[in-house]
Amino acid sequence: MGLDDEIRERFKDRADKLAEDVSNLFGQVADKTAPRLFAFMRDHKPIISTKALTVVALAEDVKEVLGDPQRFTAGLYGPKMQAVTGPFILGVDDTPLYHHDHAAMDRAVRREDMQPLGDAMLGYARELVSEAGESIDVVSELADPALIRSIDAYFGTPGPDAQTQARWARDIFWELFINVNNLAETRERALQDAALWRTHLDGLIDVRKAAIGAGEDVPDDVLTRLLRLQDDGEPKFFDIAIRHNILGNIVGWIPTVSNSLARAVNVLLEREDELRGAQAAARDGDRALVGQYVWEALRFSPQNFALLRLCPQDAVIAAGTDRETTVKAGSTIFAGTLSAMHDERAIADPEDFRIDRPWSDYMLFGHGLHTCYGQQIVRHQLPALMTALLEGRPITRARGDDGDLKFEGPFPSGLTVRFDG
Ligand code: HEM
Numbered sequence: 001m002g003l004d005d006e007i008r009e010r011f012k013d014r015a016d017k018l019a020e021d022v023s024n025l026f027g028q029v030a031d032k033t034a035p036r037l038f039a040f041m042r043d044h045k046p047i048i049s050t051k052a053l054t055v056v057a058l059a060e061d062v063k064e065v066l067g068d069p070q071r072f073t074a075g076l077y078g079p080k081m082q083a084v085t086g087p088f089i090l091g092v093d094d095t096p097l098y099h100h101d102h103a104a105m106d107r108a109v110r111r112e113d114m115q116p117l118g119d120a121m122l123g124y125a126r127e128l129v130s131e132a133g134e135s136i137d138v139v140s141e142l143a144d145p146a147l148i149r150s151i152d153a154y155f156g157t158p159g160p161d162a163q164t165q166a167r168w169a170r171d172i173f174w175e176l177f178i179n180v181n182n183l184a185e186t187r188e189r190a191l192q193d194a195a196l197w198r199t200h201l202d203g204l205i206d207v208r209k210a211a212i213g214a215g216e217d218v219p220d221d222v223l224t225r226l227l228r229l230q231d232d233g234e235p236k237f238f239d240i241a242i243r244h245n246i247l248g249n250i251v252g253w254i255p256t257v258s259n260s261l262a263r264a265v266n267v268l269l270e271r272e273d274e275l276r277g278a279q280a281a282a283r284d285g286d287r288a289l290v291g292q293y294v295w296e297a298l299r300f301s302p303q304n305f306a307l308l309r310l311c312p313q314d315a316v317i318a319a320g321t322d323r324e325t326t327v328k329a330g331s332t333i334f335a336g337t338l339s340a341m342h343d344e345r346a347i348a349d350p351e352d353f354r355i356d357r358p359w360s361d362y363m364l365f366g367h368g369l370h371t372c373y374g375q376q377i378v379r380h381q382l383p384a385l386m387t388a389l390l391e392g393r394p395i396t397r398a399r400g401d402d403g404d405l406k407f408e409g410p411f412p413s414g415l416t417v418r419f420d421g
Pocket residue numbers: 089090091248249250252253256257260303304307308364365366367369370371372373374375377378
């Protein structure tokens with residue numbers, strides 16, 4: 001055993017503990033500490049940079065980092081995505097592969113699907129709310145089952161069962177985007193799930209392909225569309241790329257929307273006037289206005305407080321300003337999107353809850369090349385979920401612990417509300 005291995009072995013437990021702490025930073029700890037840390041940074045030290053880690057807090061600098069995939073790459077995600085299934089757009093930067101895969105996916109996920117996806121979500125959520133009776137857990141009884149139903153119908157690739165699909169998606173999301181310090185246990189869990197999910201998806205792809213080949217009646221879902229494109233010019237995916245892209249998008253879908261719904265409900269429950277306003281909008285059937293409440297609530301409690309980038313070569317941020325900083329090659333960058341959305345240099349009255357903000361005030365879906373692919377889906381589905389929850393009787397927190405927003409690792413795992421009156 002070499003000296004490096006010996007040192008690694010000796011400090012493994014401590015390193016794992018540290019990695020776990022950092023992981024938790026993304027969940028409940030981050031909710032309490034990140035806003036304060038970022039407020040301090042914006043006032044006193046907008047860029048903190050060490051050899052290993054750089055944090056940027058101002059909207060202008062966050063946009064500079066996220067807007068320049070040449071200097072600030074998605075290189076932290078790429079190898080992890082490769083290990084999970086294969087290349088995926090968020091793991092490759094401005095390359096022919098990125099543009100090919102984006103365009104191929106766009107041939108199957110179409111603009112005209114968005115409104116029906118929102119309408120269908122409203123229907124699923126209404127059923128769940130009416131089945132729930134006097135109270136509902138917004139994670140396990142509303143967001144998760146409604147999302148699973150929507151994804152199964154739209155993509156055509158159900159998991160072995162709903163719980164397993166949701167668990168796989170969360171475990172893999174954790175490894176790709178939150179396991180910054182590469183805790184072995186988190187990685188192993190994700191790789192085991194991914195192996196099962198790959199085989200499962202390969203099976204679904206084979207069955208559907210055979211059905212199409214035999215001229216059977218098949219649903220017009222994303223899986224069928226992607227397979228039909230194989231005989232219909234460019235850009236198209238081979239089977240294995242269909243697998244990468246379906247897996248990658250489901251990982252981007254369940255944990256994020258479920259997380260965001262729980263957070264938005266939690267914020268509204270803390271704000272009596274806004275909750276009343278959102279309920280009135282839902283009862284009027286004004287989903288656009290319900291959406292304004294949701295985005296604004298998430299500006300205070302977004303599902304991610306920062307996005308990660310890697311700096312492959314020394315690079316200067318905020319050149320020519322008094323905060324100009326050279327970031328060292330190899331540094332991991334936390335681009336503080338939460339902070340950018342509270343930067344008074346960039347947006348008006350950042351600490352006020354306002355429902356008249358322009359969309360450009362929000363960085364919930366990132367910025368630049370890697371801006372969320374599913375943004376339009378979310379802009380239809382989240383307001384629909386919230387509308388179904390709010391359009392009936394007034395809601396309040398359930399009594400006791402059930403009424404608190406709870407976490408399992410970095411993900412909201414429960415928040416029960418009661419229907420009053
Ligand atoms: C509330 C829900 C969601 C939130 C808050 C969210 C947030 C984000 C953010 C912040 C990014 C940028 C990541 C980065 O730059 O490092 C992103 C990228 C992405 N998201 Fe989402 N997302 C959501 C839902 C979805 C859904 C429903 C899908 C798929 C149907 C999806 C698929 C993707 C993909 C494929 C990318 C990478 C895009 C690219 O590299 O060009 N997301 N998302």
